[in-house]
Amino acid sequence: MSTTDEIKEELDSLIDDQSKLIELATDTDDTIKFGTKYQAWYSRAIKIVEALAPERLEEFGSYYLIDPKRKVMDVSNYVIQDYIKAIGARKNSYGEELWDCNNLIQIRVVNQVQILASLRSRIDSVLQDVTGHLFADLQDKELEAASKLIKASPRAAGALAGVVLERHLQRTADNHGIKLRKKAPTISDLNDPLKEKSVYGLPVWRKIQFLADIRNLCSHQKENEPTKDQVMELIEGVNGVVKTVF
Structure with missing residues (x-):
């Protein structure tokens, strides 16, 4: 299973846990079962959000974490951490709770799951960006x-x-969905299909063919030694291609 598939499977599992978490968040007098399930769920979920959408990490955590600047607890800032600690809602002068803790926590959980669900479409692009930077x-x-x-x-x-x-040309061909006949294509085997699919034009194709000739001189033609100038031109040319061809 690829890394992308593993992340999608983990994300789907977290999303599927919504119904169980909501079911457990029904009894304010018994928050232990909910807390045990939720804490394990949150530890897994926060890693996914951090990796795929760091800009939403604070929002995701705000549904769970108590705001350290909170002075008075009310319906707008009552969070899942309060519920897990068995802290109930504030009461009025008649001893009646001012809000339904169970319903409020269920809404918080749904909000977090919705954030997770929105990330599924970003997995491929995020991993591609990370891989591209490393490459x-x-x-x-x-x-x-x-x-x-x-x-x-x-x-x-x-x-x-x-x-x-x-x-680099192999990766570029993969990015554009270009199928190649050879299992181990050479630079020339890659250069022609990339031009045919209009990934780049004739000038770049000629440049790459020229670089391939120097590479072949270095790798195969034992009777002729490449000069330092030729190799430097090859290195500079390759650097230009990898910076402009994707």
Whole structure:
């Protein structure tokens, strides 16, 4: 199961728990069962919200956490933490509770579940952004390593830069849903379909073909040694492609 599927499964499980939590929040005199179930649920849910929608984390927590600045408890600031601590509603001069704690807590739970439900559509894009940032960071480090490697071995430096380019084009093809016949496509195998699908135009295609030629010189043509200038041009060219082609 992929990471995306695991997160979706966990999110669906949390959403499905709504009915059970609401059912348990019916007896103000027995909040232990609700508290036990809810505390475990909240610990799981807060991680999902933090990962997928940090901008809604404060809102999500406000339905549970007591506001430290609260001076007087009323219907607007009575929260789930109050209920779990068995703190009841304020009473009037006749000893009658001013609000229905059970109903109010059920509403708070529903509000939290609605936030979780709204996040399902964001899973793919959020994970893609995270993966993309990590991938870009890795590419930068590999190209930096290739630049340092030129002094010791231009051939090895060029081969490393070629791997970065090949892997980036593979990821770009995946992002655009381009199916490839070969299980291990080369730069040229990737370059043609990307141009055909209008991911980029002829100038970029020619540039990538040129870079592929230098990469092949580094990786395959043992009779000819690549020059440092050629390898530096390859590294700079790959850096330009990974920054502009997605």
